[in-house]
């Protein structure tokens with residue numbers, strides 16, 4: 092942990108292997124800041140709540156499955172309102188920015204930050220930054236009030252607009268300083284949180300009383316530590332419509348094959364959960380589980396068998412799956428988007444063409460294949476009811492944290508409890524489907540597809556007893 096390169100990490104060790112990875116506080120670099128009683132104490136809606144304020148010593152354990160004699164392990168500070176705050180409501184000048192790809196629920200988070208600040212803390216000055224990070228220095232701001240954001244949660248996308256690239260730290264912090272902003276709410280994925288971390292570092296270097304709070308957005312579910320991000324549930328639900336269509340098309344013709352491509356650049360969570368939810372999927376292909384087409388145990392052999400058994404089949408493929416195979420047969424362009432993310436080849440189109448070509452060559456089996464690509468449909472929609480509630484809790488946790496003077500943190504639910512997590516924990520690695528975990532085994536058992544792992548590869552995987560202690564255990568909670 093000490094090797095992370097972050098000189099400001101706050102690690103507190105306790106008894107029996109208890110470790111708290113705390114988040115920074117404004118008082119870490121600005122001593123003697125004045126505190127004020129939390130206005131929630133006199134808020135009619137909240138003042139009656141028993142134990143509404145979070146105890147300063149409350150922390151959330153990263154692992155809920157522990158061995159009798161094992162260490163207590165890593166903990167994060169529990170999110171929620173504190174007795175005292177470090178800002179007077181009239182002095183708060185907050186801003187909100189959304190960055191990266193779209194995700195259902197962005198508008199709900201924006202709405203709930205504005206309404207949370209306004210209704211819980213009496214804050215009146217909230218600005219929207221137009222068009223992602225570059226909006227800080229190249230665009231006008233948008234004043235946000237509860238009235239303005241009242242029904243935005245019913246719309247997909249983000250009312251603030253978003254972008255990739257354009258992260259210029261000093262220009263962004265100059266803009267924050269020039270505008271007198273003292274609370275920055277940054278909603279975005281892994282790239283955005285890396286950007287938020289450097290903004291926080293620069294603000295701290297300049298000694299500014301500015302709280303920086305991240306709200307993790309990832310439709311792919313690729314952010315580690317947190318249980319899930321908002322919008323994931325909605326995306327999986329929307330994916331069902333594409334899978335249903337593929338299934339209807341496939342079962343209506345002899346040897347019908349439906350191929351559905353879903354988002355998931357580096358990880359296959361959407362595909363895995365959409366497959367498990369649907370029960371109509373015969374094969375799910377994800378980036379974490381390499382596959383091959385030809386020969387014994389390959390995809391073509393499986394398709395042939397399944398068509399003989401059932402007369403039709405549905406394949407779900409994550410956009411990042413099989414990219415090595417695609418590059419072998421198509422000229423690899425190796426392009427990147429403005430944020431430096433690799434641009435992927437269309438694996439759905441590629442696999443559809445390969446399947447068609449294979450069965451045309453076999454000449455014994457006439458197949459009908461329909462390829463459905465609902466990529467942007469699953470993320471350009473408003474969030475569902477459950478995600479809406481989740482967005483509200485995340486937004487309120489961020490507001491409570493910033494008002495309480497915490498900074499340099501991302502909010503997230505860890506084992507169901509909302510927590511403040513240091514940026515480096517969120518950005519140091521990507522969350523992936525662990526194909527030796529039980530969730531992937533459940534999928535293999537439900538689709539009865541080949542694992543595409545040759546025996547010697549399986550033997551190389553970690554033994555289950557070791558995995559119990561592995562950080563990845565949380566990825567697919569059993």
Ligand SMILES: Nc1ncnc2c1ncn2[C@@H]1O[C@H](COP(=O)(O)OP(=O)(O)O)[C@@H](O)[C@H]1O
Pocket residue numbers: 190191192223224225254255256257258279280281282283284285286287289308429430432
């Ligand atoms: N390592 C980084 N340092 C600073 N800013 C970054 C970094 N990676 C990405 N960003 C910025 O974060 C924003 C969003 O990143 P992107 O990867 O497109 O989406 P996401 O945050 O959803 O992963 C972009 O404006 C990009 O410039």
Ligand SMILES: O=P(O)(O)OC[C@H]1O[C@](O)(COP(=O)(O)O)[C@@H](O)[C@@H]1O
Pocket residue numbers: 190191192193280281308309310311354355356410428470
């Ligand atoms: O076409 P765009 O906007 O670059 O988005 C495509 C990408 O967005 C994603 O949903 C991930 O985006 P983020 O990194 O912004 O979360 C990927 O699954 C997909 O490859």
Ligand SMILES: [Mg+2]
Pocket residue numbers: 191280281282
């Ligand atoms: Mg990303």
